[in-house]
Amino acid sequence: MKKVIATLLTGALFASSVCTVPTFAAESDKTMTIATNFSYDTIDPHDGNSSWYNGVYGLTENLFKIADDFSIQPCLAEKGEMDGNVWTITLKDNLVFSNGNPVTPEMVIRNLQRAAEVNPKASFMENFTYETVDQKTFKIICDAEYPTLLNTLSTPGYAIADLDATTEFTSELVATGPFVIEKFEPGNLVSVSKNEQYWDGEVQMDQVDFYYMQDDDAKLMAMQNGELDAYTGVTAAAKEIYEAEPDTYDVVTRSATRLQFYLLNKNNLSDNIRKAINLTVDAKAMEAYLGGTVSATSGPFNSSSSYGKAEAPEVDTEQAKTLIEEDGYTLNKDGFYEKDGNVLTLNISYYAARSLDVIATLMQEQLKNIGIQSELVCEEDPDATYMKTGNFDIALYCCIADMTGDPQYFIDGLVNGAYTIGGFDNEECKTLYEELSQEADPTKRAELANQIIQLIIDDNSFGFISLFNKITVLKKGVSNYAENSPFDFYGISKDTIKK
Numbered sequence: 001m002k003k004v005i006a007t008l009l010t011g012a013l014f015a016s017s018v019c020t021v022p023t024f025a026a027e028s029d030k031t032m033t034i035a036t037n038f039s040y041d042t043i044d045p046h047d048g049n050s051s052w053y054n055g056v057y058g059l060t061e062n063l064f065k066i067a068d069d070f071s072i073q074p075c076l077a078e079k080g081e082m083d084g085n086v087w088t089i090t091l092k093d094n095l096v097f098s099n100g101n102p103v104t105p106e107m108v109i110r111n112l113q114r115a116a117e118v119n120p121k122a123s124f125m126e127n128f129t130y131e132t133v134d135q136k137t138f139k140i141i142c143d144a145e146y147p148t149l150l151n152t153l154s155t156p157g158y159a160i161a162d163l164d165a166t167t168e169f170t171s172e173l174v175a176t177g178p179f180v181i182e183k184f185e186p187g188n189l190v191s192v193s194k195n196e197q198y199w200d201g202e203v204q205m206d207q208v209d210f211y212y213m214q215d216d217d218a219k220l221m222a223m224q225n226g227e228l229d230a231y232t233g234v235t236a237a238a239k240e241i242y243e244a245e246p247d248t249y250d251v252v253t254r255s256a257t258r259l260q261f262y263l264l265n266k267n268n269l270s271d272n273i274r275k276a277i278n279l280t281v282d283a284k285a286m287e288a289y290l291g292g293t294v295s296a297t298s299g300p301f302n303s304s305s306s307y308g309k310a311e312a313p314e315v316d317t318e319q320a321k322t323l324i325e326e327d328g329y330t331l332n333k334d335g336f337y338e339k340d341g342n343v344l345t346l347n348i349s350y351y352a353a354r355s356l357d358v359i360a361t362l363m364q365e366q367l368k369n370i371g372i373q374s375e376l377v378c379e380e381d382p383d384a385t386y387m388k389t390g391n392f393d394i395a396l397y398c399c400i401a402d403m404t405g406d407p408q409y410f411i412d413g414l415v416n417g418a419y420t421i422g423g424f425d426n427e428e429c430k431t432l433y434e435e436l437s438q439e440a441d442p443t444k445r446a447e448l449a450n451q452i453i454q455l456i457i458d459d460n461s462f463g464f465i466s467l468f469n470k471i472t473v474l475k476k477g478v479s480n481y482a483e484n485s486p487f488d489f490y491g492i493s494k495d496t497i498k499k
Contacts, residue, residue: 029498030206032478034491035219035231039212041186044169046115046122051156056482056491057192057210058179060159063089063108064150066405068484070305071442072150076103076160076176078136080150082440087140087149088133097162098180098195105138111160112140112153119157147440151404156489178203178494187212192492203494223249223473229498230481232488234471236291242473250474252483255295255302258468259401259410260359264461266423268393272327273344274460276320277394279313280370283465286362290355294466299453300401300410302467302486306446307407310453312464317370324371337371346374349386350396359465360396390421401467402486407449408436414456424461 040050045060054060063077080089095103109130116125129141140149152158165174171184176199179192190210194203213219213231220238222228234242234251242249262281264274283296301308329337329344337344346367350360357378364374374394379385386392397419401410413419415429429452436448456462472483477499482490 028206030204032205032208032229032492032496032498033227034208034210034481035213035222035228036190036210037212037214037233039187042170043173043181043184043190044118045159045161045173045175046111046118046157047169048119048121048157051119051159052489053190054159054173054175054177055156055489057177057181057190058208058492058496059173059177059181059192060161060175061177062154062158062160063091064154065490066151066154066485066487068486070302070307070402070405070486072154072405075154076108080153082145082147082149085142085145087142087146089138089140091136092199093136094199095176096197096199097165097174097176098197099162099165099174100197101162101165101174103160103176103199104135105132107163108160109138110163112158114163115158122157145438145440147438147445148404148406148408151406155404179205179208179492182207198494201494204497205492208492208496223475226475228475229478230472230474230483232470232472232481232483234473236293238473239292239471248476250476250478250483252472252474253292254470254472254484254486255297255304255467256470256486256488257302257400257402258354258398259297259300260294260354260356260396260398260465260468261300262363262397262463262465263392263395263419263422263424264463265390265393265395266461267390269346270327271460272323276323276370277346277367277372278460278463279316279320279323280366280372281363281463281465282315282366284315285366286359287466289362290358290466292469293471294355294468297464297467299457299464300414301407301449301453302402304486305402305405305407306442307449307453309446309450310457312457320370331371335371336373343373344371346372346393347377347391348374348394348396349377349379349382349392351379351382354398354468356396356398363394363396387418387421390423392422395422406445407453408445411436411449411452414462415452419462422461424456424459426455426459429455 042050043054045051045054061075064072065075067073076095078090078092080087115122127143131139162174166172173181178195178198180195182193183191193207216235219231242251287294287296298312299310324337329339332338348360350356360376367374386395415433432448432452439445479497480495
């Protein structure tokens with residue numbers, strides 16, 4: 001490789017401390033260099049954090065995977081069938097690990113049991129019973145009906161590895177992915193090479209090097225110098241630069257799954273005031289201000305998913321003013337609504353991450369434009385302050401709303417969990433949620449989810465602003481770096497290519 005990355009690795013632009021300048025692979029159509037935003041100290045396939053990047057590196061695979069359209073598709077498994085609380089899973093033919101050892105039901109079961117031991121988020125699977133049926137088939141007997149088990153098994157932390165051949169999970173891994181680990185230097189470099197025994201066909205690339213680079217200017221400089229082939233997490237400023245050179249770069253923007261939203265406190269605000277706020281907050285204007293890093297949304301889920309079809313009313317500030325005036329407020333000489341000598345003043349609580357500080361300021365200005373005064377209250381830890389106490393009028397928050405290609409987890413938070421802190425309590429939603437939790441058919445689950453979210457929107461207890469965009473830049477001729485996937489835990493595959 002050339003000089004820019006080596007310079008950045010030892011210079012001020014590079015965020016991590018590196019003792020030595022790495023040796024770069026010679027450039028060819030069969031090698032690739034990619035920048036990553038995170039670095040972990042382990043490649044344990046069942047660790048709750050590092051397992052996200054094992055999929056990006058092309059090292060591991062799961063029984064199932066989440067397609068670009070959010071549907072669950074077979075991967076190592078051929079199919080999964082539910083009968084009550086029992087799932088029967090059939091593996092594909094000719095599955096082998098990178099060392100040539102066969103993938104057996106017994107080994108898969110051991111992986112799922114280890115995941116339950118290693119990852120606290122998977123500990124519930126310790127309560128399940130596992131049975132081998134034959135050389136391709138096994139059963140998972142859950143402690144209750146679990147219609148979204150395949151979604152769970154598609155997520156990081158449930159990858160399948162050869163536990164007999166892998167003795168040091170920190171830096172060694174024998175798995176089923178199209179690539180195998182060659183070099184693992186936490187905070188610097190992860191190098192992978194083609195899995196010569198890959199079970200699912202020819203792997204296009206010989207070697208891919210992933211460099212940990214946090215600094216956005218460093219990535220831009222390395223990309224412009226031709227030392228990087230791709231990276232995800234492009235800033236608005238860099239996106240504009242790349243898009244100005246369409247013959248050199250391809251830029252792919254995909255609305256993803258991390259949600260910016262707000263809670264409206266029913267204990268403090270009337271129905272009319274809450275509705276007026278929702279008719280005033282202009283998510284599309286916020287999208288434009290944030291320079292394409294987010295996409296305005298009507299509901300919490302991506303509109304390309306089957307369960308992301310709920311609709312919110314358009315911005316209508318005149319109707320918002322009418323609703324406020326119906327509550328007895330009139331505009332004072334300063335242009336703010338007041339009643340009985342008290343100015344309508346709202347508390348907007350937020351934390352300064354995920355662009356919520358920008359959102360809070362824009363929201364304050366939009367409310368001011370219709371005559372609502374507001375005060376911004378920034379907290380360092382929202383979960384220990386306003387999201388715990390309910391001390392807010394408007395509470396801004398950000399989270400991944402969709403981690404598994406299924407809406408149930410986030411809806412549970414809205415209907416029964418932490419997000420009810422603002423006073424939302426709807427019996428119809430709870431009834432529909434109970435149906436959702438027991439329904440196995442994806443089409444019916446989507447219908448129920450859309451009904452629930454529409455009821456939530458109509459109640460005006462929440463406002464859904466935008467979904468962060470996954471923005472990937474690729475050198476012209478590079479493709480299939482999961483650039484069209486809304487999820488961050490996919491990356492290179494057997495089809496990743498550099499022409």
